[in-house]
Amino acid sequence: xxxxxxxxxxxxxxxxxxxxxxxxxxxxxxxxxxxxxxxxxxxxxxxxxxxxxxxxxxxxxxxxxxxxxxxxxxxxxxxxxxxxxxxxxxxxxxxxxxxxxxxxxxxxxxxxxxxxxxxxxxxxxxxxxxxxxxxxxxxxxxxxxxxxxxxxxxxxxxxxxxxxxxxxxxxxxxxxxxxxxxxxxxxxxxxxx
Numbered sequence: 001x002x003x004x005x006x007x008x009x010x011x012x013x014x015x016x017x018x019x020x021x022x023x024x025x026x027x028x029x030x031x032x033x034x035x036x037x038x039x040x041x042x043x044x045x046x047x048x049x050x051x052x053x054x055x056x057x058x059x060x061x062x063x064x065x066x067x068x069x070x071x072x073x074x075x076x077x078x079x080x081x082x083x084x085x086x087x088x089x090x091x092x093x094x095x096x097x098x099x100x101x102x103x104x105x106x107x108x109x110x111x112x113x114x115x116x117x118x119x120x121x122x123x124x125x126x127x128x129x130x131x132x133x134x135x136x137x138x139x140x141x142x143x144x145x146x147x148x149x150x151x152x153x154x155x156x157x158x159x160x161x162x163x164x165x166x167x168x169x170x171x172x173x174x175x176x177x178x179x180x181x182x183x184x185x186x187x188x189x190x191x192x193x
Contacts, residue, residue: 013061013074016111023107028124033100038132040071046123052166063157065149069139
């Protein structure tokens with residue numbers, strides 16, 4: 001009798017870590033107003049690099065391939081005010097015009113590990129000299145983006161596609177086991193509330 005594990009598509013989205021990651025990236029940019037496009041690209045790159053280094057992303061959730069490159073769908077929905085928890089995000093940030101964000105209150109770093117904060121700051125520093133469009137073009141070169149992008153669409157980037165692009169397919173089973181444990185823990189904690 002074989003036991004079949006249900007298909008788990010990705011790590012759960014971590015709301016507090018996403019908002020705090022925006023805070024770290026925003027502070028690292030040393031500008032009172034930052035294009036949210038830039039923050040989304042930096043977050044995507046940091047999440048991707050952290051997954052490669054540790055087997056886990058920083059914020060998790062669903063990544064999508066869009067016309068202007070890959071990004072975290074839930075993080076983008078927070079900014080647009082279309083996520084169920086956008087009110088939490090909007091306590092810390094507000095839009096200034098169509099493309100810029102202003103940090104109202106630093107969300108802190110309590111949910112982020114020191115290693116996650118270092119990764120976010122490292123990515124911000126590494127790409128400081130690229131303008132927003134150059135940063136976006138860089139993400140267009142990622143294999144998981146080129147494999148999944150279809151013109152005039154927004155398509156999910158599967159965890160499998162990302163692992164393949166990062167040459168991590170041998171880690172797939174242990175990563176799926178890790179995801180299952182995180183999901184089970186979140187369900188247990190959620191039921192305890």
